[in-house]
Amino acid sequence: MDSPQLWARIELALEIRHDEAQLNTLRPYVMACLNRSKGLLLDVVLRFESVDDAAARIERLASKNANYFDEQGICVRNIDYQKLQRLSSEISRTDFRFHLLSEIVGPQGLGVARWRSLEVDMPDYPLTHIVHDLFRLPAPNMTQLSVQTFSEAITLPLALPAVISLVVSDCHILSGIQVKLELLQHLELFFEQNLPNLSILSACRALRTLSISTDSEEEREESELCLPNLRVLTIWNSEDPFSTYKIKFPMLEKVVSYRSSGWDVRSGARPSIFHQYLLTSASSGHLSLLQKLLQKGDGIETLIISRCTPDNPDLVAAIQSAKKAKAICSSLRQLTVIAEDGTATPIDFLNM
Structure with a gap:
């Protein structure tokens, strides 16, 4: 107490x-x-069934x-x-x-001034007017907003100029929330099956961390995406959300990938740390993924592979193959594997 x-x-x-x-x-x-x-300051969590x-x-x-x-x-x-x-x-x-x-x-x-963070879980029934009435008030101390909804029709007209962390279910909601996107430092996009346009992210000029998830396989027009201050990028699920974008992440330091095929680190996005989670299922595809990370990760200095052990046959084969072909990327200095129990083991790949 x-x-x-x-x-x-x-x-x-x-x-x-x-x-x-x-x-x-x-x-x-x-x-x-x-x-x-x-x-x-209070953390407020409201879950509507x-x-x-x-x-x-x-x-x-x-x-x-x-x-x-x-x-x-x-x-x-x-x-x-x-x-x-x-x-x-x-x-x-x-x-x-x-x-x-x-x-x-x-x-x-006046109580809203005490809110430090707000998490609203609004599912598939009409509560828009209740949320609109209660959350229209200024929240000067708000630093994190989480809005999870499964209805595209719901928008939240909030005046939260201090928000620096935002968790939303899809890009459509970003346009419905009246926050100053240029102040955002942390953004999570998830639960979305269709991300038709990520160009709104370019308004997040101060963005330092981005976590994004999509299963969409829709064809989109090629466009440019620039996040000048992005430091950490986390990518979930199967599809590459940036597949049709010319991306410019000049300050990118770390990428965390949960994708089964990794992530094709392209020009304009050269992280020094790449953290790849392997699928816990059979090792099908692990060898090709590890080979790609070892051979084509130009600019990567530290490679971390989770859900993996030092004696993983795919890892050993990928290293030996890359060494034999003299194809290990020249920038790689450190390789670490992390087992399911959390044990981290550095790999001396140069002397393997």
Whole structure:
């Protein structure tokens, strides 16, 4: 209790149900967090339950408490998805959630000034107007914003000029959030199946770290992307999001790749550290990936390979093949493998 800096956080999960008493029980918790945190900046997490989550939860509970759900007009033997959708829309139009959220927002919205970070998980039902009303207020101390939504129609008109870290589900949301992108220092893009245009990233002039994920295989017009201050880039999933871009990352220092084929480090993006995660499945494709990293990673000084051991046959074969062909990239100075248990082992590849 005397060290609120360890736990200055409010986390609320707002579920789809008519039981207002359940939400009211959270109010003492919220008030206690506000009072005991002694004015420290708060991390606020708001999770709104999705219709699918509600259906699964109701299905799990139906056999234990069938009478309650029957009283609410929900068929427990055959979950009616449309009825759940109507239920969620009806609740989103009521104001009983405001009684709880208003405690965090504070009178005249002054409580928002205590928010250090905000994580909002808004799934597939209409809460736009509630979010718009509650989060339109200035948050001068906000340094991290996380917006996760599965609806392209949702936009958040926020005035958060101090935001330096942003986590969003796709590029479309970037244009709907009124933050000064040129101030962003950390950005994560994920959960997106279609990234039609990354050119908006060029507005993030101060961006130092970028984590990006896409499965999209759409053809896009070739264009240029310049991130002059980017230091660390993390790439997830199978497709290369930069495949159609002429990229300029002059300050890039490190790339972390979870892609099964690595990442083709091209001109304009020459990291000195490359960290590759190998797939935990069979070693199919590991040999060609390791050969590419050893032979074509011009500019890479340190190569880190995770989920790998020093005696990995693909690694040994790749090193021996590259040495025999005198094809190990001239800039490489250090090779380290990290096993599943976290053990890191430097590899003396020159004397192997």
